[in-house]
Amino acid sequence: MSLEERLARAVREAVREAYGVELDGIHVERPNDPRHGDFATNVALANARVFRRNPREVAGGVADAFDAPFVEKTEVAGPGFVNFWLRPAALWSEVESLLQQGEGYGREEPSGDPIILEYVSANPTGPMTVGHGRQAAYGDSLARLLAASGKNVFREYYFNDGGNQIRLFGESVAARYAGIYGREWPVSDPESLYKGEYTGEIARDLSEEYGERFLQMDPEEALPEISAFATRWCMDDIKKTLARSRVAFDGYFNEKSLYESGEIEDVLQKLREGGYAYESEGALWLASTRFGDDRDRVLVKSDGTYTYMAPDVAYHLNKRSRGFKTAVDILGADHAGYPPRIRAGLVALGIPEDFFDVELVRLVKLVRGGEQVKVSKRAGNFVTLDELLDEVGEDAARYFYVRSSHRTEMNFDLDLAVQQSDENPVYYVQYAHARIASIFRRAELDESGIKEAPDGDIAPEERILVLELLDFPRVVRNAAARREVHPLPTYLETLATRFHQFYTVHRVLVDDEKVRQRRLALCAATKTVLRSGLDLLGVSAPERM
RNA sequence: GCGCUCGUAGCUCAGCUGGAUAGAGCGUCUGACUACGAAUCAGAAGGCCGCAGGUUCGAGUCCUGCCGAGCGCGCCA
Numbered sequence: 289m290s291l292e293e294r295l296a297r298a299v300r301e302a303v304r305e306a307y308g309v310e311l312d313g314i315h316v317e318r319p320n321d322p323r324h325g326d327f328a329t330n331v332a333l334a335n336a337r338v339f340r341r342n343p344r345e346v347a348g349g350v351a352d353a354f355d356a357p358f359v360e361k362t363e364v365a366g367p368g369f370v371n372f373w374l375r376p377a378a379l380w381s382e383v384e385s386l387l388q389q390g391e392g393y394g395r396e397e398p399s400g401d402p403i404i405l406e407y408v409s410a411n412p413t414g415p416m417t418v419g420h421g422r423q424a425a426y427g428d429s430l431a432r433l434l435a436a437s438g439k440n441v442f443r444e445y446y447f448n449d450g451g452n453q454i455r456l457f458g459e460s461v462a463a464r465y466a467g468i469y470g471r472e473w474p475v476s477d478p479e480s481l482y483k484g485e486y487t488g489e490i491a492r493d494l495s496e497e498y499g500e501r502f503l504q505m506d507p508e509e510a511l512p513e514i515s516a517f518a519t520r521w522c523m524d525d526i527k528k529t530l531a532r533s534r535v536a537f538d539g540y541f542n543e544k545s546l547y548e549s550g551e552i553e554d555v556l557q558k559l560r561e562g563g564y565a566y567e568s569e570g571a572l573w574l575a576s577t578r579f580g581d582d583r584d585r586v587l588v589k590s591d592g593t594y595t596y597m598a599p600d601v602a603y604h605l606n607k608r609s610r611g612f613k614t615a616v617d618i619l620g621a622d623h624a625g626y627p628p629r630i631r632a633g634l635v636a637l638g639i640p641e642d643f644f645d646v647e648l649v650r651l652v653k654l655v656r657g658g659e660q661v662k663v664s665k666r667a668g669n670f671v672t673l674d675e676l677l678d679e680v681g682e683d684a685a686r687y688f689y690v691r692s693s694h695r696t697e698m699n700f701d702l703d704l705a706v707q708q709s710d711e712n713p714v715y716y717v718q719y720a721h722a723r724i725a726s727i728f729r730r731a732e733l734d735e736s737g738i739k740e741a742p743d744g745d746i747a748p749e750e751r752i753l754v755l756e757l758l759d760f761p762r763v764v765r766n767a768a769a770r771r772e773v774h775p776l777p778t779y780l781e782t783l784a785t786r787f788h789q790f791y792t793v794h795r796v797l798v799d800d801e802k803v804r805q806r807r808l809a810l811c812a813a814t815k816t817v818l819r820s821g822l823d824l825l826g827v828s829a830p831e832r833m
Numbered sequence: 834g835c836g837c838u839c840g841u842a843g844c845u846c847a848g849c850u851g852g853a854u855a856g857a858g859c860g861u862c863u864g865a866c867u868a869c870g871a872a873u874c875a876g877a878a879g880g881c882c883g884c885a886g887g888u889u890c891g892a893g894u895c896c897u898g899c900c901g902a903g904c905g906c907g908c909c910a
Contacts, residue, residue: 317849320856330852336890343890366853367890411910453910571908582836582906589908596910624837624905648838650903691858692846696839697903711872713858719872730869759849766849778847781857792865792874833872 291358291382291758292316292327295372298356299329306353307339307346318755322748325363325371326755332368343368376746379754380806383741386757386813390736394761394820396438401613403439405431408530408618409446412522413457414484416529418700419620421673423649425689425826427618428535429773430647432824437768442612443537446603449519450543452593457482458515462502464491465514469500474507490521529673533682534826546602552594555602555637556587564636574601576632585629601633608639616771621648647771649694656702680705683827687714690773690825713781717818718830720784724815725831727796733808735816741809742802749790753810756786760817764824773825780821787814 289297296314303311311331319328332347339346347368354362354370358378363371386393407427410420427443434441448454459475460482466473468491475481494502494517502510523540530537546552556572559565564575570590574597577584587598607615619626627646635641654671677685679702688705691713692698705712728735746754760779767775796807819829 315852317852319853320848321853324853328853333852333890369853448910451910569908573908586908591908593908595908600910621838621904623910626905626910628836648904650838688845693839696846699845701845711859715872716858719870723870723873727869762849770850774847775849778857781847785857788873789875791869795869797869832870 290761291374291378292762294356294358295327295329298354298359299331299350299370302350302354303331306349309338311335318759319369319371322752324365324369325361326374326751327372328365328369329372330369332370336368376751377743379746379751380741380743380809382758383754383809383813384739386816387739387741387809390816391820393816394764395436398435398440399438400440402442402611403434403614403616404442404444404607404610404612405434406444406446406615406617407431408526408535409448410526411448411453412519412526413453413482414522415486416526416673417671418654418673418676419652421533421676421685422652422689422694422698423618423620424530424533424535424673425686426647426649426694426773428533429686429690429776429825430618430768430771431536432826433764433768433773433776434771436764436824439768442539445537445540447519447523447540447542448596449523450547450599451596454515454519455511456480458511458518460487461490461494461518462507462511462514464488465494466503468492468495469503471503486525487518490518493521494518529677532677533673533686541603541606543599543603546599546606551602551606552598555605555633556598559587559633559636562636574629574633574636576629576636579628579632579635581628581632582625585632597629597633600630601637604630604634604644605637605639608634608643613643615644617644617646619646619648621650624648647694650697653697653699654702655699683718684712684714686826687717687777688712691777693772693774713777714827715833717777717780717784717822718828719833720787721815721818721822721829722831722833723791724787724811724818727808727811731797731808735808735812738808738812741806741813744802744806747794749786749793750807750810753783753786753790753814756783757813757817760821776821776824780818780825783814783817783821787818 296316299314299316300311303309303314314329314331315334316327316329319325329350332343332350336343336346344364344367347364347370351362351364351370358375359372360375361373363373365371405427407430408416408420408424410416416424431441431443456477459473463473463475463481464487494514497517502514556565559574560572564578565587566573566575571586572588573584574587575584585597586595587601588594604615617627623646627644631641631644634644680688684705688700689698724735760783763775763779767773790810794807796804796811798804798807822829
């Protein structure tokens with residue numbers, strides 16, 4: 289049990305003893321100002337009405353009845369807070385416990401219902417963009433965070449390799465391919481073709497591998513093969529970029545398989561039978577307004593092809609049938625209209641409303657030279673994720689992506705990111721880690737051997753650092769519960785600051801055996817938490833820089 | 834027009850689901866390396882927390898209404 293929990297329990301007992309009342313949800317927090325103690329509780333303020341007395345008086349009663357061996361001093365302050373100061377022995381003993389838990393500190397073993405997290409799912413029709421990069425960084429870190437907080441997480445990427453856009457993409461590549469041989473390809477709509485440079489690259493690879501083979505075939509027969517080649521090419525490209533970004537998945541799901549297995553038809557059939565799908569104007573509609581959507585949605589177009597709705601509902605039903613109890617999709621904010629529709633389809637199929645949830649990630653605005661960069665896939669415009677990674681590096685990119693809430697729009701100033709890379713906060717955090725590593729090198733010690741923190745005095749800088757270390761599990765827990773990653777960078781920067789402050793004032797490698805041992809323990813503990821936190825972000829923790 | 838999300842220092846962003854004097858980084862200014870890494874530390878300046886009401890002991894945080902921004906409201910995904 290954490291110190292915070294033990295404090296809350298002791299406060300509860302004090303309230304019972306003083307007033308004969310059992311209170312739930314007692315709030316214990318770290319005050320902003322260290323002069324207000326190590327921890328504080330607002331029970332007296334929050335429950336003054338229950339006791340029909342003024343808060344300070346209630347706080348006094350609680351403080352008098354309070355008794356816990358790990359607390360050195362209590363105090364009633366301000367409008368009615370009870371402040372607590374911990375005994376040094378209790379703090380050192382917490383450090384010891386942290387060291388013994390090692391990498392497991394702040395993490396819980398996975399248990400409970402499995403949850404499937406889907407992210408990126410960029411269409412295999414081009415390279416990943418900086419927008420996908422943000423979703424990838426957020427999704428991957430969220431997955432790690434949820435796992436660390438004891439969730440059974442399965443991470444999946446959904447490849448849209450079945451719809452109309454794949455046909456168009458195939459035609460785009462086919463047109464470039466034919467062009468290599470000075471020929472024309474019969475395209476359905478020249479306006480909607482993909483125009484990026486990479487289509488030419490794919491066409492060249494296609495021609496290298498197959499020569500003129502597809503020009504001698506009936507275009508309608510050749511196209512599926514060309515589409516498949518182009519799609520596979522993009523998937524490989526995307527997977528390379530993901531690997532480079534340290535973004536991992538447990539599985540890749542292909543939309544095509546839903547066509548082949550008949551799951552889409554099954555879904556449509558069930559919706560018809562349930563009376564949730566109806567024919568109108570030659571199309572098949574989902575009566576999604578019955579489940580809170582703004583309007584009904586088309587499932588099957590009048591030309592007989594599916595909208596994205598049909599396979600997507602089938603896909604999420606598939607997730608459910610694989611045993612997942614929760615499905616969370618991470619999508620770009622431009623998909624804001626998506627969740628109610630898919631949920632409507634699922635609820636119509638008898639799936640609980642809370643099965644499916646979405647986190648929308650705001651798009652990334654690129655700024656260069658003080659002006660917004662137009663998002664266009666033309667070369668030289670610096671829009672692919674690979675180009676960004678080349679410029680700022682993997683660590684800085686991942687850190688920068690998740691430093692701000694995924695719910696706020698992000699301005700990615702390219703000049704700033706490149707030019708100030710040395711001042712990037714990620715280096716500040718990494719530097720603290722490297723600094724500690726350097727101490728252990730100097731001492732010729734392996735920090736994994738440090739497991740003890742002997743009792744003794746604790747300096748203010750040490751106290752603040754320990755308290756910060758003890759906050760880590762709560763930060764992980766809360767961030768995971770709110771599906772927010774950005775509290776972690778904030779925490780790590782504070783922790784790094786606390787360490788640097790400690791380091792500036794106190795020398796670690798001193799002659800006094802016990803003092804030295806305590807400070808080494810503090811260093812080892814800080815290093816563990818820094819590494820653990822950086823790992824959750826997919827950022828490296830260097831031994832030297 | 835309706836719906837969702839957002840509005841905090843010059844810039845980029847935090848703010849522990851209602852607590853004490855709203856915090857970091859960058860930028861600006863002033864100091865600190867003859868002991869473990871100065872990619873660091875100490876300090877200064879910089880704020881009607883979009884505006885106006887309300888809820889209560891207490892509001893950046895919750896409610897309502899405005900103002901402003903982004904996105905959505907396709908037989909596109």
